[in-house]
Amino acid sequence: MTPRRRQILDTAADLFAARGFHGVSVGDIGAAVGISGPALYKHFSGKEDILGQCLLHASERLLEGARALTAAPETPSADALGALIAFHTDFALSQPSLIVIQEREWGSLGEQARAQVRERQLAYIDVWTRALRPHRPDLTPAQARAAVQAAFGLLNSTPHSARLSRATMRALLTRMAHAALTS
Amino acid sequence: MTPRRRQILDTAADLFAARGFHGVSVGDIGAAVGISGPALYKHFSGKEDILGQCLLHASERLLEGARALTAAPETPSADALGALIAFHTDFALSQPSLIVIQEREWGSLGEQARAQVRERQLAYIDVWTRALRPHRPDLTPAQARAAVQAAFGLLNSTPHSARLSRATMRALLTRMAHAALTS
DNA sequence: CGGCTCGGTTAACGGTGGTTAACCGTTCGG
DNA sequence: CCGAACGGTTAACCACCGTTAACCGAGCCG
Numbered sequence: 001m002t003p004r005r006r007q008i009l010d011t012a013a014d015l016f017a018a019r020g021f022h023g024v025s026v027g028d029i030g031a032a033v034g035i036s037g038p039a040l041y042k043h044f045s046g047k048e049d050i051l052g053q054c055l056l057h058a059s060e061r062l063l064e065g066a067r068a069l070t071a072a073p074e075t076p077s078a079d080a081l082g083a084l085i086a087f088h089t090d091f092a093l094s095q096p097s098l099i100v101i102q103e104r105e106w107g108s109l110g111e112q113a114r115a116q117v118r119e120r121q122l123a124y125i126d127v128w129t130r131a132l133r134p135h136r137p138d139l140t141p142a143q144a145r146a147a148v149q150a151a152f153g154l155l156n157s158t159p160h161s162a163r164l165s166r167a168t169m170r171a172l173l174t175r176m177a178h179a180a181l182t183s
Numbered sequence: 184m185t186p187r188r189r190q191i192l193d194t195a196a197d198l199f200a201a202r203g204f205h206g207v208s209v210g211d212i213g214a215a216v217g218i219s220g221p222a223l224y225k226h227f228s229g230k231e232d233i234l235g236q237c238l239l240h241a242s243e244r245l246l247e248g249a250r251a252l253t254a255a256p257e258t259p260s261a262d263a264l265g266a267l268i269a270f271h272t273d274f275a276l277s278q279p280s281l282i283v284i285q286e287r288e289w290g291s292l293g294e295q296a297r298a299q300v301r302e303r304q305l306a307y308i309d310v311w312t313r314a315l316r317p318h319r320p321d322l323t324p325a326q327a328r329a330a331v332q333a334a335f336g337l338l339n340s341t342p343h344s345a346r347l348s349r350a351t352m353r354a355l356l357t358r359m360a361h362a363a364l365t366s
Numbered sequence: 367c368g369g370c371t372c373g374g375t376t377a378a379c380g381g382t383g384g385t386t387a388a389c390c391g392t393t394c395g396g
Numbered sequence: 397c398c399g400a401a402c403g404g405t406t407a408a409c410c411a412c413c414g415t416t417a418a419c420c421g422a423g424c425c426g
Contacts, residue, residue, distance in 0.1 A: 004403085022205035023291070025383055035404070038385075042403050047384065103343070104287060107202065143355060146344045150359055153340030154333045160286070161332040163325050172326060176333055176363040183362030187373085208413060218374070221415075225373050230414065 005043050005053075008033055013054045017097035017159070021051055021108040052113040055106055058098040059120035062091065066127040080131040085177045088155050089170055096159040103156060125149065135182045151177050188226050188236075191216055196237045200280035200342070204234055204291040235296040238289055241281040242303035245274060249310040263314040268360045271338050272353055279342040286339060308332065318365045334360050
């Protein structure tokens with residue numbers, strides 16, 4: 001991954017998060033990185049490809065991070081859920097644009113890219129539900145999945161407020177998520 | 184409000200929620216109601232006006248509902264928060280499209296419409312924070328607002344899952360929101 | 367009956383967007 | 397030294413979108 005590609009993906013993610021995939025033109029993306037429109041085609045096959053790389057990258061980082069956490073020997077399995085909450089909170093606070101586009105723009109993808117992203121998202125949810133099960137044996141699998149998605153909604157609310165310092169926001173969100181999931 | 188107008192607003196809200204404001208053409212909206220493209224201009228001044236009416240309608244219903252609840256004599260002020268949670272949950276479960284576009288498409292509006300919507304959204308948040316304060320005197324006003332927005336994220340996650348029956352989802356979300364806010 | 371309003375239609379216009387083509391300077395390996 | 401690969405440029409193409417114009421049939425009021 002050349003630095004130019006990474007720069008394009010980062011700024012494109014910010015633009016997509018701010019104005020939506022269809023609200024951003026390739027000219028906009030090019031201008032934001034200091035080149036102009038068609039030059040992007042030297043790095044990507046098209047606009048949809050740029051979004052696809054953003055989403056594949058984001059979903060892979062989330063899934064890999066969660067798997068690494070739950071497999072780590074220094075994470076006691078009793079606290080896997082707390083580790084996941086902390087991990088996801090940090091991700092959402094440091095990469096709000098990726099969080100936003102991952103939850104609202106995956107429908108703008110072509111069929112095969114969308115399938116790959118969805119697969120990783122479902123696997124990520126699955127890691128969470130497995131970590132939640134010991135705390136909430138009363139929930140059916142479907143209920144556990146819905147609870148996990150509700151927790152994502154809570155943690156992903158960060159781009160909609162963001163008036164607090166990062167440490168304060170982190171403490172508030174982790175506490176609320178923990179309470180919502182384990183009460 | 185003629186029935187035709189209401190039909191257009193309802194189907195346009197569904198389309199905007201599914202594909203985004205810029206991802207829907209006026210031809211799409213017209214086709215979805217059985218008329219064709221330019222006929223919409225007999226009912227609205229333009230595409231942006233349609234979105235504006237959707238958002239004004241949604242934000243007004245939320246704010247009016249919340250004010251009616253907290254002012255109602257049959258709602259003990261100690262349980263205003265619970266009443267708001269139940270109200271918002273019902274709204275999100277019955278009008279998911281309005282919830283979605285209200286949280287992600289208000290930036291696509293012109294200046295004056297956006298200002299009106301934002302004003303009502305802020306007033307709605309304010310009703311919530313006032314109801315939250317007695318339960319959480321430890322939170323600063325800014326923290327209370329962030330907590331309320333996190334609760335919105337939790338409750339508004341409904342369009343992203345929706346595999347459960349409405350009653351089950353309702354019970355799950357209200358319990359989680361209550362725990363997240365009052366723990 | 368006559369004309370106005372209402373709610374449609376199709377045609378056309380201007381602007382914009384994604385994509386391709388053609389071209390060019392720089393760098394770098396043989 | 398030469399040529400190929402790289403990463404840019406501008407011009408052009410075509411499709412599509414939002415909007416306006418011109419027209420038209422059905423009801424309805426005077």
